[in-house]
Amino acid sequence: LRTNPAKLLVVGYVGYMLAGWLLLSLPFAHEGPVAAIDNFFTAVSAVSTTGLVTVDPGSNYSFFGELIILLLIQVGGVGYMTIGSFAVMATAHKLSPLREKMARAAFALPKDLKPGHFILTVVIFTLVCEAIGALALYFIFAGAGQEDAVWSAIFHAVSAFCTAGFSLNPNSFEAYSGDVGLNVVISALSLLGAMGFLVIHDVWRNFTSAAFHLGFTTKVILRITGAFLFIGTLVLFVADPGIAALQPTERLLAAFFQTMTATTTVGFNTVPIGALSMSVLMVLFVLMAIGASPSGTGGGLKTTTFAALLAIMRSTLKQRSRVRFFKRPIAASRLQAAGASAVYFIVLLAIAVFLLGLTDPQFAFDRVVFEVISALGTVGLSMGITGDLSSLGKLIIIVLMTAGRVGILTFGIAIAMHDETRAEEEDNELLF
Amino acid sequence: LRTNPAKLLVVGYVGYMLAGWLLLSLPFAHEGPVAAIDNFFTAVSAVSTTGLVTVDPGSNYSFFGELIILLLIQVGGVGYMTIGSFAVMATAHKLSPLREKMARAAFALPKDLKPGHFILTVVIFTLVCEAIGALALYFIFAGAGQEDAVWSAIFHAVSAFCTAGFSLNPNSFEAYSGDVGLNVVISALSLLGAMGFLVIHDVWRNFTSAAFHLGFTTKVILRITGAFLFIGTLVLFVADPGIAALQPTERLLAAFFQTMTATTTVGFNTVPIGALSMSVLMVLFVLMAIGASPSGTGGGLKTTTFAALLAIMRSTLKQRSRVRFFKRPIAASRLQAAGASAVYFIVLLAIAVFLLGLTDPQFAFDRVVFEVISALGTVGLSMGITGDLSSLGKLIIIVLMTAGRVGILTFGIAIAMHDETRAEEEDNELLF
Ligand SMILES: [K+]
Ligand SMILES: [K+]
Numbered sequence: 001l002r003t004n005p006a007k008l009l010v011v012g013y014v015g016y017m018l019a020g021w022l023l024l025s026l027p028f029a030h031e032g033p034v035a036a037i038d039n040f041f042t043a044v045s046a047v048s049t050t051g052l053v054t055v056d057p058g059s060n061y062s063f064f065g066e067l068i069i070l071l072l073i074q075v076g077g078v079g080y081m082t083i084g085s086f087a088v089m090a091t092a093h094k095l096s097p098l099r100e101k102m103a104r105a106a107f108a109l110p111k112d113l114k115p116g117h118f119i120l121t122v123v124i125f126t127l128v129c130e131a132i133g134a135l136a137l138y139f140i141f142a143g144a145g146q147e148d149a150v151w152s153a154i155f156h157a158v159s160a161f162c163t164a165g166f167s168l169n170p171n172s173f174e175a176y177s178g179d180v181g182l183n184v185v186i187s188a189l190s191l192l193g194a195m196g197f198l199v200i201h202d203v204w205r206n207f208t209s210a211a212f213h214l215g216f217t218t219k220v221i222l223r224i225t226g227a228f229l230f231i232g233t234l235v236l237f238v239a240d241p242g243i244a245a246l247q248p249t250e251r252l253l254a255a256f257f258q259t260m261t262a263t264t265t266v267g268f269n270t271v272p273i274g275a276l277s278m279s280v281l282m283v284l285f286v287l288m289a290i291g292a293s294p295s296g297t298g299g300g301l302k303t304t305t306f307a308a309l310l311a312i313m314r315s316t317l318k319q320r321s322r323v324r325f326f327k328r329p330i331a332a333s334r335l336q337a338a339g340a341s342a343v344y345f346i347v348l349l350a351i352a353v354f355l356l357g358l359t360d361p362q363f364a365f366d367r368v369v370f371e372v373i374s375a376l377g378t379v380g381l382s383m384g385i386t387g388d389l390s391s392l393g394k395l396i397i398i399v400l401m402t403a404g405r406v407g408i409l410t411f412g413i414a415i416a417m418h419d420e421t422r423a424e425e426e427d428n429e430l431l432f
Numbered sequence: 433l434r435t436n437p438a439k440l441l442v443v444g445y446v447g448y449m450l451a452g453w454l455l456l457s458l459p460f461a462h463e464g465p466v467a468a469i470d471n472f473f474t475a476v477s478a479v480s481t482t483g484l485v486t487v488d489p490g491s492n493y494s495f496f497g498e499l500i501i502l503l504l505i506q507v508g509g510v511g512y513m514t515i516g517s518f519a520v521m522a523t524a525h526k527l528s529p530l531r532e533k534m535a536r537a538a539f540a541l542p543k544d545l546k547p548g549h550f551i552l553t554v555v556i557f558t559l560v561c562e563a564i565g566a567l568a569l570y571f572i573f574a575g576a577g578q579e580d581a582v583w584s585a586i587f588h589a590v591s592a593f594c595t596a597g598f599s600l601n602p603n604s605f606e607a608y609s610g611d612v613g614l615n616v617v618i619s620a621l622s623l624l625g626a627m628g629f630l631v632i633h634d635v636w637r638n639f640t641s642a643a644f645h646l647g648f649t650t651k652v653i654l655r656i657t658g659a660f661l662f663i664g665t666l667v668l669f670v671a672d673p674g675i676a677a678l679q680p681t682e683r684l685l686a687a688f689f690q691t692m693t694a695t696t697t698v699g700f701n702t703v704p705i706g707a708l709s710m711s712v713l714m715v716l717f718v719l720m721a722i723g724a725s726p727s728g729t730g731g732g733l734k735t736t737t738f739a740a741l742l743a744i745m746r747s748t749l750k751q752r753s754r755v756r757f758f759k760r761p762i763a764a765s766r767l768q769a770a771g772a773s774a775v776y777f778i779v780l781l782a783i784a785v786f787l788l789g790l791t792d793p794q795f796a797f798d799r800v801v802f803e804v805i806s807a808l809g810t811v812g813l814s815m816g817i818t819g820d821l822s823s824l825g826k827l828i829i830i831v832l833m834t835a836g837r838v839g840i841l842t843f844g845i846a847i848a849m850h851d852e853t854r855a856e857e858e859d860n861e862l863l864f
Binding site: 279281309343 | 671709710711712713714715717718741742744745747748749755764767768769771772774775776779782785787789790793796797798800801
């Protein structure tokens with residue numbers, strides 16, 4: 001019996017969400033009563049590493065509850081690769097050459113890595129980054145006199161690396177907007193998580209081995225991430241009246257952090273998002289929708305998808321018959337996947353805004369669009385309406401967070417199958 | 433010397449816009465003083481058949497001024513095909529086979545039609561439709577006691593068929609929201625213009641000749657236009673509180689007319705757009721962005737582009753290796769053009785909203801997004817901010833109206849060149 005791995009992946013994610021809901025519903029998981037819809041919302045937000053919250057996690061959940069949230073984040077973030085691999089492996093006792101090829105394509109593994117070994121390496125890389133980050137955060141939090149500095153350091157380090165953006169502080173890191181140390185540590189963790197092990201691995205080998213050169217995908221990811229950070233910081237520094245009113249250092253930090261938080265889809269914030277100007281909101285919309293890189297823990301359409309879309313536009317404008325990017329032709333299947341992801345994103349965005357207009361008509365258009373893009377991109381930033389949504393509104397956001405995490409990956413797996421023969425492909429169609 | 437036809441087309445359009453500006457600047461063109469930027473805005477809005485206005489045309493321009501506007505609309509609407517053909521012809525004394533092939537591809541001409549003959553046919557078709565429409569409108573306006581019923585009937589008939597949406601009434605057709613005759617005549621003219629001669633020609637032959645079957649493109653256009661009108665009317669009928677408060681007949685007319693005005697990109701309205709609910713605005717955003725059909729006078733990304741985008745998404749989701757629509761494979765160049773147009777549309781939308789956030793920060797996000805999509809799709813509906821924009825804001829809208837009309841067509845021409853040989857293509861690249 002062969003089953004579609006994309007379906008198994010979705011089932012796997014939903015399973016973790018339901019298990020998380022169950023655990024968060026246990027009486028000793030909260031400090032006071034939390035509604036069932038809010039526990040479900042928190043579980044989905046954690047597994048999808050979105051970070052949107054309808055109730056403040058720090059004051060509403062017990063240590064046990066916060067531990068569950070942390071584990072869900074860790075499973076969701078790292079599992080973004082591993083659960084998928086398990087789902088593929090579940091269809092066969094051992095990986096057949098075809099299945100292995102699919103797994104490689106779907107999770108962008110380099111040819112010299114075995115999936116099992118790869119998962120272990122990712123887990124070790126994750127734990128090392130998080131441990132170093134937690135240590136650094138401990139000194140910052142202890143120095144600032146934050147209570148439970150140890151737990152807070154661990155929680156926020158994991159939340160940052162997994163680009164979840166869950167915070168135990170009611171206002172995220174708004175109290176640390178001028179703290180250089182916190183800005184650096186959280187940004188470093190988020191960027192490492194968002195770019196992912198493969199990119200870091202590639203960069204590391206580039207520095208240590210004279211014979212090794214950066215792969216094409218790594219180059220694209222590094223250049224686009226760099227360009228986004230630079231342009232975003234510049235625009236937010238100049239164009240937002242609220243940020244411009246800060247002291248020079250804090251202003252630069254705030255401009256960089258809010259850009260970083262959108263492009264890595266981590267979703268922490270150091271200034272109130274609801275007070276940003278329309279121009280800056282538009283920049284954040286674009287950054288959040290494009291999101292992070294395919295080999296990391298972040299969400300969104302992915303920088304590589306953006307590269308493909310940009311290549312389609314530029315090559316068409318320049319009247320080239322072949323779509324190229326950095327002088328390299330891009331495969332038709334890749335272009336199709338990029339186009340499909342973007343269309344799917346816009347379709348979900350439009351339907352969600354339409355439905356939220358019916359369920360929660362009191363909110364302004366920009367706040368609703370922000371919430372929807374934030375959920376679809378698994379970012380977790382909000383202009384402040386999440387907790388005030390109706391139950392139906394919360395359910396819509398729950399669906400978006402799930403689709404945002406699972407949907408785009410599903411596209412990736414689907415397109416990986418396109419390398420199969422015609423007979424294989426028709427076989428797969430019948431199995432749907 | 434060979435010149436790029438896309439560039440010539442843009443130059444041609446901008447030439448008409450500047451000529452229109454000059455004529456509208458003549459002292460006897462207005463009733464009172466009109467600022468230079470507003471005359472320019474009106475000229476660009478007319479040539480691009482958008483219909484956005486910063487000053488009310490009926491009270492600010494003299495009969496001469498209104499006549500100029502009408503001629504600009506006529507040139508812009510019908511010229512959407514013909515100016516392009518002239519631009520292509522200008523590069524060669526006679527149409528070479530290659531150029532003729534390009535013109536056919538760019539303007540979707542069937543193989544048995546000669547361009548010269550085609551233009552003449554389109555002009556006759558246009559004038560006949562407009563004359564019948566004007567006659568019908570005359571009886572409606574005269575019956576309603578509208579002053580200058582003859583001129584008003586001619587003006588609105590041309591404005592409807594060319595999907596320009598310019599009105600001599602300050603509130604468009606809000607006074608006629610319950611008038612069945614006006615709703616039918618304006619809708620018929622707009623739909624004829626928006627679908628275009630080729631579709632009508634195809635449908636006509638399908639009815640008159642037993643041997644003739646509808647072409648694939650015609651089928652796609654008819655089905656999508658029909659589906660949009662049905663779904664849009666249903667949604668607006670049910671989901672908008674303002675429309676729901678009307679009497680049953682007027683409610684149905686209003687739901688249909690506002691759907692029709694968005695999907696044909698004509699831009700007349702019978703209810704105030706600024707009072708519509710967020711859900712309905714979202715529907716209008718989608719309809720306006722997709723817009724009309726490629727062989728008509730309307731704007732937007734086009735229904736055929738929408739079909740291609742939908743096909744990319746569905747085929748990818750269904751894991752087909754070939755993108756199909758209605759069981760027909762779609763050419764890669766067509767898919768590329770559709771993707772490029774959509775990306776280009778979104779890039780322009782994001783940049784425009786960003787800039788308008790800087791030039792006109794006092795307006796709410798939904799009103800600005802509405803204005804931008806309306807301009808890019810050459811629709812002309814507005815939530816009421818057009819006249820209150822700053823001069824820089826007006827200039828941004830002017831650029832959008834020009835890009836909306838010229839840009840997407842430029843993509844079409846660009847993609848038509850992809851059928852050329854590699855040597856031809858490189859030749860073209862050098863000429864850029
Ligand atoms: K997040
Ligand atoms: K229009």
